[in-house]
Amino acid sequence: MERRTFLQALGAATAVSSLPLRAQDAPGAGRITLLHTNDTHSRIEPFGPGSGNLTGRGGMARRATMIKQIRATTPNLLVLDAGDVFQGTPYFNEYKGFLDYRLMSMCGYDAGTLGNHDFDNGVDALVAAMSEAKFPFLNCNLDAKGAPALAARLRPHHVREFPGVKVGLTGLCVDFKGLVSPKNHVGVDWRDPVESIKPVIRHLREVEKVDLVVVLSHLGYDLHGYAMDDLHLAKLVPGIDVIIGGHSHTFLDAPVKVGDTEIFQVGFAGVNLGRMDFTVRNGLKLASSGMAVPVLA
Template sequence: MQSRRKFITQSSLAAAAILTSNSLFAEMQKENAAKKLIILHTNDVHSRLEPFPMDGGRNQGLGGVAARAELIKKIRSENNQVLLLDAGDIFQGTPYFNIYKGEPEMKAMAAMNYDAVTMGNHDFDAGLENFAAQLKHVNFPVLMCNYDFSNTLMEFKYQPYKIFKKGKLKIGVTGVGIQLTGLVPDSLFGNTKYLDPIQKANETAATLKKEEGCDMVICLSHLGYKYSDNKISDMVLAKETENIDLIIGGHTHTFMDAPELYTNKSGSGVLINQVGWAGIQLGRLDFDFAGFNPKKLSKSHTVVVGKKTIE
């Protein structure tokens, strides 16, 4: 009788231990899931709302907002924590912009639920006033820390940064733009003042990391990936910053097969990525903040819009 009672007691304890173990494992999985982030990004889409025509060209059938929207919808259906960002030059390049001045582009991005964008030089092509007017069609912020829009129609229609909460993560996002003088007619950017992008990016990133306690700081950049001269680029920015973790670039239409890693002034790594132009590709970066190696890039994809994913 004693042995039977002992057996029952031991069995009950074992079962309780298994249930507790399973519960802890499930809790750990839930905790780890709350520390994963997928970043989707585009740049230099240049009003390419439809796919390239089937004319035998290299890009035939690629791009288009319908195919991009389907990809984004599928990824979001499989993952809870997703950020969708754009690094500028939304406008210019097809008759849609010539006729409608950016309205369909903005409406399409709003329908895809972009989280934030920055501005490129071609976003001034119908004038700063036009860009400001088109923002009535969107529900996402324009992020820019090195353009001073005081005394323009953009003055109250942009932000230097925004903090996004995804699960247990705080993600800070800012934006930097290229020097407009000599690239854009003065009449199109008006009273916009260009400020040093490295200085302003450093100031903003320090606020996000040290004061706001962000787990990650992302810079949407329209500076261009790199140049043969001393012009400020993403590569220069990466080396001269201290608190930026990821630069999502534009302007140079650079197709990068995978993000490139640079070392910043404090000895930490900074990733740079860019996905060409015309919406041909959708960038995807999967980050894992769990465990002892926070902000680990666990996987990067180049998603070819209208074609199979390249791993």
């Protein structure tokens, strides 16, 4: 039954049609698929017995297989992560994040961002683990000038181009206050996400001329007004097409639309793989769809 559910979900995830088919087939249109995770927290193996409705879900091997299957039929594909890869199982205690980033690289991740828990062992330990990552880390609101080794690994933005579509990516991190011990972010200061991201969005739109702007956000989906979150970010910053979220462990079955921005987050621990499909032309979204695909062992 679980396998049947997985196959049904995976098949449904290939449907790219929130608008009529003729919109997707418009001359000059390009398609792009985004697969994404958040808050995986070193969940290398599936949840074991006694984990309630999470029993048997998750695991890097299953996720890798799903990504490989989708990649085989989806040439325009980006695999992304919204932070908090670290902390949560004995695998992190033993391997300090090295294993997580190595396995993500083997899965073919294209970009990621940092969350608060990724600083749990300090900046030097984070940078050491990042050596296993074969993908860029994106962030525009952490000032790491005081930590040159980390600054060298962070990019404010990243552009990927496919036939018919150009994608611009950036990332944001939640405020460290109350979440990260000062000794664990020495040389790294948090900056206001709204003011930090505005010039990046402007650069991606006006200089890079991207068709789709994607933000990997570790701010949280809805923090009920006590801190900046994805819902408020979408309202305050024009020009964002997609927010792939993390931090709040929010389970969404499909993207939530705020104005022209689509926000998606798929829980935690890798129990779901998010999928979003877009058809664009000259910076205009012609069609979009998205769903959370369960990762079943």
